[in-house]
Amino acid sequence: MGVEIRVEGLTKRFGSQVIWNDVSLTLPAGEISVMLGPSGTGKSVFLKTLVGLLKPDAGAIWIQDRDLTQMRERDLYEVRKLFGVLFQDGALFGSMNLYDNVAFPLREHTKKSESDIRKIVLEKMDLVGLTGAESKLPGEISGGMRKRAGLARALVLDPEILLIDEPDSGLDPVRTSYINQLFIDLNAQIDATFLIVTHDINSTRTVPDNIGLLYHRHLAMFGPREMLLSSEEPVVRQFLNAQTIGPIGMSEEKDADELASEEGQELPPLPPIPLQLSTSDGTPRRGERPAGDWCRANGITPPPGSFQSQNAGVPGVRHSEPTPTAEAPVA
Ligand SMILES: Nc1ncnc2c1ncn2[C@@H]1O[C@H](COP(=O)(O)OP(=O)(O)OP(=O)(O)O)[C@@H](O)[C@H]1O
DSSP: OOOOEEEEEEEEEETTEEEEEEEEEEEOTTOEEEEEOSTTSSHHHHHHHHTTSSOOSEEEEEETTEEGGGOOHHHHHHHHTTEEEEOTTTTOOTTSOHHHHHHHHHHHHOOOOHHHHHHHHHHHHHHTTOTTOTTOOGGGSOHHHHHHHHHHHHHTTOOSEEEEEOTTTTOOHHHHHHHHHHHHHHHHHHOOEEEEEOOOHHHHHHSOSEEEEEETTEEEEEEEHHHHHTOOOHHHHHHHTTOSSSSEETTEEOOHHHHHHHTTOOOOOOOOOOOOOOOTTOOOOTTOOOTTHHHHHTTOOOOTTTTSOSOOOSTTOOOOOOOOOOOOOOO
């Protein structure tokens, strides 16, 4: 059973540099949320703060009625066991084979016997489609396989919360689709609360139950997928629809001259809201809602053509309904 995380008024600074200010949101238990934002807006810092690796300058992080920001190191150590974290590169030990990498947290944090460890490691490797690759070294496999090995390792302690930093960085579109499907299937199976940091708009439009956008040192918006995909708020609209017209420029904010030059230009229409990815075997997920539910409940007319396909509706989109399989190693 995943747990809810409630973030209240969180602020993080490094010296005089404010990373983000007064961030408040609730990651609903068992649901998949995505955090987006231009480079350098502090998405990774947000993940590290949630897991207690960085201390915020103000605010609270409530997990199971306890504020993580006020905990002593010993309690923090216990609470961290609720988390599984997948770092960008999988953070595998290069000299250990995949089996030993995945077994590592069990050997470090539990007193389980090697035969129990073996059962768990093989089960998690199977879950991420890596059966048979146990003896490979991280350097011998593709980036996608490394990420899945990192995911298996993040799963061995049966986390309630899974934090995933840019799972698609360095992956081609097909492998990104495989890993997206894997997240949906895993979420149904383990029912943990997922937070995924990504730059990939197509994944953002089809995978999560909720979307957040960090921009210009604050949380521009956080809410259900349909709310953000139908939003007319300029920053949200521009970012989620990968458009050039809007307040976001090449180096974060456009200046007054750049904005003035856009005056009178018509915004491209909002693309259709795609169907959300469903599990490969039809198993329902806790966060899943009927298509169009949020729009109906809030009296919003979705863009024409919405909820007709999983086409993400923005340039460069892929059509795919992948199922997880092993990938060929990259030479
Ligand atoms: N330990 C640290 N000490 C000082 N500054 C830091 C530290 N960690 C991150 N920063 C700064 O915080 C800002 C946000 O970094 P972060 O890596 O969280 O951004 P991001 O949104 O994840 O970027 P990207 O999308 O490019 O990965 C950057 O300016 C970075 O230099």
